[in-house]
Every structure is written in C-alpha cells, then in structure tokens.
Amino acid sequence: MILENHTMFSFFKKKSPLSEVPSSPAPAAAAPTTPNPSVISAAESDAAVAPVARQGWLDRLKAGLRKTGANITSVFTGTRIDDELYEELETALLVADTGVKATEHLLQDLKRRVKETKATDPSQVKTLLADAITDLLLPLQKPLSIGDHQPTVIMVAGVNGAGKTTSIGKLTKHLADEGLSVLLAAADTFRAAAKEQLAVWATRNTVEIVSQQGGDPAAVSFDAVSAGRARGRDVVLVDTAGRLPTQTHLMEELKKIKRVVQKAEATAPHEVLLVIDGNTGQNALAQVRAFDETLGLTGLIVTKLDGTAKGGVLCAIAREKPIPVYFIGVGEKLEDLETFNAREFAQALLS
Numbered sequence: 001m002i003l004e005n006h007t008m009f010s011f012f013k014k015k016s017p018l019s020e021v022p023s024s025p026a027p028a029a030a031a032p033t034t035p036n037p038s039v040i041s042a043a044e045s046d047a048a049v050a051p052v053a054r055q056g057w058l059d060r061l062k063a064g065l066r067k068t069g070a071n072i073t074s075v076f077t078g079t080r081i082d083d084e085l086y087e088e089l090e091t092a093l094l095v096a097d098t099g100v101k102a103t104e105h106l107l108q109d110l111k112r113r114v115k116e117t118k119a120t121d122p123s124q125v126k127t128l129l130a131d132a133i134t135d136l137l138l139p140l141q142k143p144l145s146i147g148d149h150q151p152t153v154i155m156v157a158g159v160n161g162a163g164k165t166t167s168i169g170k171l172t173k174h175l176a177d178e179g180l181s182v183l184l185a186a187a188d189t190f191r192a193a194a195k196e197q198l199a200v201w202a203t204r205n206t207v208e209i210v211s212q213q214g215g216d217p218a219a220v221s222f223d224a225v226s227a228g229r230a231r232g233r234d235v236v237l238v239d240t241a242g243r244l245p246t247q248t249h250l251m252e253e254l255k256k257i258k259r260v261v262q263k264a265e266a267t268a269p270h271e272v273l274l275v276i277d278g279n280t281g282q283n284a285l286a287q288v289r290a291f292d293e294t295l296g297l298t299g300l301i302v303t304k305l306d307g308t309a310k311g312g313v314l315c316a317i318a319r320e321k322p323i324p325v326y327f328i329g330v331g332e333k334l335e336d337l338e339t340f341n342a343r344e345f346a347q348a349l350l351s
Contacts, residue, residue: 057338061305061348064330068096068311069349072129076122081114085122089129096309097281099316106132106315130346136315137342142324144271144299146180151228151236153261153268155221156301157254157291158275160242163303167275167329168239169201170337171301176205180234185224186211187257188241198239208233217241217253218260225264238269251294258295273326275301281310288321303329306336311349 071092075085086107093103106129113119113128146152158164165188175182184202186195186209195211202209208231210224221238228236240257243250261268274291276284284302291297300323305311314325325340 057335058344058348060330060336061328061338061344062351064306064308065311065345065349065351067307067309069351071095071309073126073350076126078122081119081122081125085125086111093312093315096312097316098312099282099285099319102136102312102315102319105319106136109135126350130350133315133346133349134343136318137345139322140300140314140318140325141340141342142299142326143339144326146175146235149265149267149270151183151225151233151265152270153225153228153236153238153265154271154273155238155240155258155261155269155295156273156275157240157295158242159244159277159287162242162275162277163329164242164275165197165201165239166332167301167303167327167337168198168237169205170329170334171327172201172205172207172237173334174337175235176207181232182207182235182237183224183228183231183233184209185221185236185238187217187220187224188239218257221257222260222264225261225268229265251290254291254294271298272296273299273301274323275303278302278305278313278328279308279310281313282316284313285316285320288317288323292321292323297323299324299326301325301327301329301337302340303337306330314345 075088109132172182186198212220225236272295274297327337328340329337
C-alpha cells in the first residue's frame, strides 16, 4: 500500500501475507442518519489539508528556483520563434548548469515539439520546454521502497556542508510519522559534533541511536544493523562521514562500511543515498559519478535548491547519470524536504 502524510511523502511498504486479517461477515445495515454538517471526518480533514500542504511546498519550490528560472524564462519575452531565441535559450540553460549534453537534448526535443504543434508564439515554446524538461526528468522520479526487508538498511553519504546529517534527521521524522520504527547509526566519527547533531535528531524524533565514542565507523554500522534486526526495526539509517571524492582514504572507508554492513545483513545496504548541494551545479554531477563508482548509488537527495542559480543540474544528472532523486530540499525547515516530482519541478523552474 502507499502511505502518505500531509506533507505528501510516500513510501511503498510491503504488507506481509501473515498480516492479512480474515474478512468478517458484513454487519446488518444501520438505519440511515442525517449528516451533521458541523462534523468533519478525519478522512475529509486529511483530504482538505493535503492539497493545502502540497501547494505550500510548490510555492516554496518556485521561490527557491526563481534565480535559475529567471534567466530561462526571460528568453520567451519576445514575439518571434527564431534562431536567436534558441541561441539565447541555449546560453540560459548552460548558465543554469544544465550541462552540454542535456542542453543539446532539450533543444532538439523542443524544436521537434514546436514543429509538431505548429507553435507560433514564444509563450507556447515555454510550455513545450516545460514538457521537454518533465520528460527528461521522469526517469529520476521514483518512490523510496521501504518494507521489502526488515530492517531496510539505508546508507547515506555526501560531502561536508551538503546537508547530509540534517537530511537524515528530516527523513527520520517523516519515516517516524508514517509509523515506521527507525534506528540511527552515528557512523560519522570523523567530523566533530556529528554524533551529537544526530543524537539531537534522535531525541527530537524519539528514535534509538547507536554510537561509540571514537569508534570505528564500520563497527558502529555493524552494531546498528545487528541491533536493528534483533529489535525488529523497520529502518536503519547509517550516517557516514562527509568527504570529498578526492579523499581516497575516506572513500575506501565507505567501501569498508558497505562490506561490514553486508556481514551483518547479507542483502544490505538496501539503499545507498548521496546528499548533494544543488548550489554546486556541475560539481554535484562530478560527485554523483565518483560516489556511484565507489558505492553503487541507488538514490539522491538534492538539498539547498532555495535561491540557487544552478537548479538545471538535475537535467544534467538525468541525461548523464540518471540515478533516482528521492527527495529535494529548499530550506532548513522540516517541511522543506519533499519527494521529487518531475512535472512539479519543471513547472516551478519555468513559473
């Protein structure tokens, strides 16, 4: 079943056949009652709150991508569809860090759409570009799978300053809100105060944390996965040390953590996520390549898209390294981390 909360996070949770409850005989029909207009059911309340919450998120996303989108949308203020328009659009996309390959793809796709629809106005071209970006980004749109394994072990990596530990805290909150039991592994023993920062999130979300004073990151990860399995937890989130791809000894440590986790649980880690800073543009794409080569990434969390002029990097990732983007963030608040939707992103970019 698909579980959703008001902030529209969704996770696929596999239901065990043993948990099915046999259906009981239908009760006798109750006498019809007159609805009380002053009483709103929980379901009706949820239905009313969810669209409002999503609209609030979309407004924040539009605001966050305004700098990226401004240069692109300014191209469509003229009255003619000509070579000059396409040249200006090419420049705008490159400035937004869309990358050469994705830019070439989008321009070719856009020209095809303009020809097929016989568009005559630049405003129509803008709409067609949103469709082209949506189609390009669709392979990145994928829900995070929870429930196929118990525990589902999620290993999280990223460079210092990308918002890795904060993203783990936000994700923990949303998972806990879905009724999933979470255990945190403080395997970032490299950065000062990292364990304490994660412990704050554990306390705030009322979840357990496994840590060691000055312990080996791989040992902490092993203990956490073993504890998660013994205690029947749904999810184990492993916070690893922030590092640059050029720090060879730390990248080797990541490989070691992954190997040791597999000793605790043969099929783990079930997800390997990389947190990247949307402000870093093409550098973020380089990080995706390097960490994928080291770990075999299964998903991304793209943070700090608020106020960035380089939001086009998602297009570059889609074209050159199409690893699913599970979540995107536009700020520090809990509600500023959301599931990625290709259509929403394209429309927000060109709003």
